[in-house]
Amino acid sequence: MEGATRRRGAALEQAILRAAADELTESGYAGLTMDRVARRAGTNKNAIYRRWPNRASLGVAAYRQLAEVELRPPDTGALRTDVLTMLRRINSDQSSPRGDVLRGLLAAVNDEPELMAQLQSQFTDGGAGAWLTLLGRAVARGETSPEALHPRVATVAMALLRNEYMTRGLATVPDTTIVEIVDEVFLPLLKGRERPGGSR
Incomplete structure (x- = not known):
């Protein structure tokens, strides 16, 4: 989880959203887990849960980012x-x-x-x-x-x-x-x- 302690605020939030968006693209919502997103983002699950209380809320936020690109x-x-x-x-x-x-x-x-x-x-x-x-x-x-x-x-x-x-x-x-x-x-x-x- 190199870099997890150095990122704060918006930078960490964007890293988590990018990781979640990549997970959604690769595995769909059914394959989205907090563990996989945390590993991909180089952070821990607590950092995710502080921002999104559950998998659904993270999935929605990540999808909205995907849709904005589209x-x-x-x-x-x-x-x-x-x-x-x-x-x-x-x-x-x-x-x-x-x-x-x-x-x-x-x-x-x-x-x-x-x-x-x-x-x-x-x-x-x-x-x-x-x-x-x-x-x-x-x-x-x-x-x-x-x-x-x-x-x-x-x-x-x-x-x-x-x-x-x-x-x-x-x-x-x-x-x-x-x-x-x-x-x-x-x-x-x-x-x-x-x-x-x-x-x-």
Whole structure:
């Protein structure tokens, strides 16, 4: 456990979260243990328990860090390809080991409202910050109006994608559906929010 006595505060917390995230990725929630995380982080279980009282709370915190990485907005130089890239990445993730991790966590925290709320906030807001960043770049390039920069508008595409999972029971949706969401709904919605006369 070399280094355990030298790290404090945020540095140690990040080391634990990285270790837990790696364990989740490799072994899923079922394989996550405090012992394995402590060994990987080069610390002891007491340091973990002081921050996260149980395996579920640590798992949720680690998953949220994984999800934040996944929701980093692409920057392809064009709004349409940015949105398609973002939705395709999220869609692919649903059938990846990370999707299995999320399903395991949701089952584990079903009776813990606070942890459930933390998990749900990761996907019910559709990653509004990432989508607003993506749209902000498009505004700067002159591709859309500043009126598009509203959280409900920014997350419409993600909400429609999520609706496909929920109503159709799909693990992933066909790429044609993603293209339809972007071309038939999201981009026309942004176009409709332009100022009269098309000025930006």
